Amino acid sequence: MRSSWFNKLSVIFGPRPPFSWLLLCLICLLALIAVLGSSSSSAFNAVTSTRGPDLYTNYRRLKEQAAVDYLELRSILSGPNRQREFELCGKERENYVPCYNVSANLVVGYKDGEEFDRHCELSREGERCLVRPPKDYKIPLRWPAGRDVIWSGNVKITKDQFLSSGSMTKRLMLLEENQIAFHSEDGYVFDGVKDYSRQIAEMIGLGSDTEFLQAGVRTILDIGCGFGSFGAHLVSLKVMAVCIAAYEATGSQVQLALERGLPAMIGNFIARQLPYPSLSFDMVHCAQCSILWDHKDGMLLLEVDRVLKPGGYFVLTSPPGKPGSSSSMKKGNMLTPIEDLTHNICWSLLAQQDETFVWQKTADANCYTSRKQGVIPLCKEGHEISSYYRPLVSCISGTMSRRWIPIQNRSSSSQLSSAELEIHGKYCSKTSFILLFI
Numbered sequence: 001m002r003s004s005w006f007n008k009l010s011v012i013f014g015p016r017p018p019f020s021w022l023l024l025c026l027i028c029l030l031a032l033i034a035v036l037g038s039s040s041s042s043a044f045n046a047v048t049s050t051r052g053p054d055l056y057t058n059y060r061r062l063k064e065q066a067a068v069d070y071l072e073l074r075s076i077l078s079g080p081n082r083q084r085e086f087e088l089c090g091k092e093r094e095n096y097v098p099c100y101n102v103s104a105n106l107v108v109g110y111k112d113g114e115e116f117d118r119h120c121e122l123s124r125e126g127e128r129c130l131v132r133p134p135k136d137y138k139i140p141l142r143w144p145a146g147r148d149v150i151w152s153g154n155v156k157i158t159k160d161q162f163l164s165s166g167s168m169t170k171r172l173m174l175l176e177e178n179q180i181a182f183h184s185e186d187g188y189v190f191d192g193v194k195d196y197s198r199q200i201a202e203m204i205g206l207g208s209d210t211e212f213l214q215a216g217v218r219t220i221l222d223i224g225c226g227f228g229s230f231g232a233h234l235v236s237l238k239v240m241a242v243c244i245a246a247y248e249a250t251g252s253q254v255q256l257a258l259e260r261g262l263p264a265m266i267g268n269f270i271a272r273q274l275p276y277p278s279l280s281f282d283m284v285h286c287a288q289c290s291i292l293w294d295h296k297d298g299m300l301l302l303e304v305d306r307v308l309k310p311g312g313y314f315v316l317t318s319p320p321g322k323p324g325s326s327s328s329m330k331k332g333n334m335l336t337p338i339e340d341l342t343h344n345i346c347w348s349l350l351a352q353q354d355e356t357f358v359w360q361k362t363a364d365a366n367c368y369t370s371r372k373q374g375v376i377p378l379c380k381e382g383h384e385i386s387s388y389y390r391p392l393v394s395c396i397s398g399t400m401s402r403r404w405i406p407i408q409n410r411s412s413s414s415q416l417s418s419a420e421l422e423i424h425g426k427y428c429s430k431t432s433f434i435l436l437f438i
Contacts, residue, residue: 098120150180216409271391277307310404346367365399379393
């Protein structure tokens with residue numbers, strides 16, 4: 001049975017639609033398909049037309065830059081200034097360190113320890129070569145294992161030198177075949193390293209050395225660091241200790257510390273300032289460093305004062321009975337020269353235990369203006385502009401510096417306070433990084 005709408009169509013067009021009507025419907029359908037296809041094609045072209053030229057332009061630019069780089073590299077390799085491979089230095093230069101030439105310094109006339117100091121003015125540009133590594137050099141062990149065990153072939157300590165060294169060395173180091181193991185608990189000064197560090201913390205009023213950071217002690221300059229055991233222990237407390245020691249051809253303290261992964265550099269308290277800005281360290285540590293601090297009119301101690309931050313500490317530990325030892329510093333009720341000198345530069349003696357003395361630098365810059373007349377003067381303004389390797393001075397530095405911020409006023413967290421950030425760092429534009437100089 002046919003539906004009603006079909007009957008209506010039959011009335012209009014008859015029982016069979018004419019051929020012209022079918023042709024008209026087919027033409028309309030094709031026209032509709034053509035319209036839809038053209039619109040989609042134009043939309044696709046609109047999307048791709050904006051990216052095609054950019055991709056082509058970028059590709060062409062990269063291709064042109066690669067061609068330019070190739071031509072430049074070819075001209076360098078074939079030109080008079082072409083790079084060449086350096087040959088290995090002779091064995092006689094195995095211990096070569098730039099600006100440190102003891103023989104040349106002696107010939108010129110340096111003495112009284114200055115022959116071991118840095119003298120770049122005597123260095124002449126000679127043969128350029130690569131310094132040879134030690135014969136049995138091996139890649140150091142990964143941290144933290146490399147902190148306590150190093151390869152004996154990587155440092156200039158032979159088995160004979162080890163056996164001929166003192167009992168303290170044997171207690172701190174254990175030579176086993178081709179390795180050297182450091183035992184921090186077996187002895188440092190008079191007790192273990194941890195006991196010694198805890199003693200220093202108690203002498204500055206802390207309950208434990210784990211409170212160094214809370215007290216503002218973050219950076220320590222370790223003078224004559226020995227085998228780096230004290231610095232290795234401080235690293236575990238998240239305190240950065242920088243070793244500085246004199247140049248040594250063999251058995252170098254700096255080489256041992258660096259091999260253990262600890263920061264170290266060559267430097268002397270002789271005639272030149274250290275390569276650090278003023279007010280750089282929270283504590284300066286000297287354990288058996290064999291420096292006579294009251295010599296040269298106190299300029300050596302003034303150099304400590306220069307790199308020490310306001311409120312910072314100077315720790316001095318000396319073996320008993322040695323020249324310049326702590327036990328010989330008191331003579332009845334009379335002030336010894338070093339005690340008189342520390343008083344004149346506004347240091348206060350905090351504590352003394354056995355052979356260890358701890359002084360604290362003043363945190364108040366007004367202390368220097370309230371001193372007696374004729375004492376050590378203040379350095380003139382502008383003296384801090386360039387301080388690296390300059391001759392030692394007999395004046396007090398840093399009192400007019402914007403970096404005069406007592407360590408007790410510093411934030412105990414890892415973030416800088418607003419006052420510290422204003423002095424030591426700033427926000428970079430378009431980034432959230434902070435440039436720090438602590």
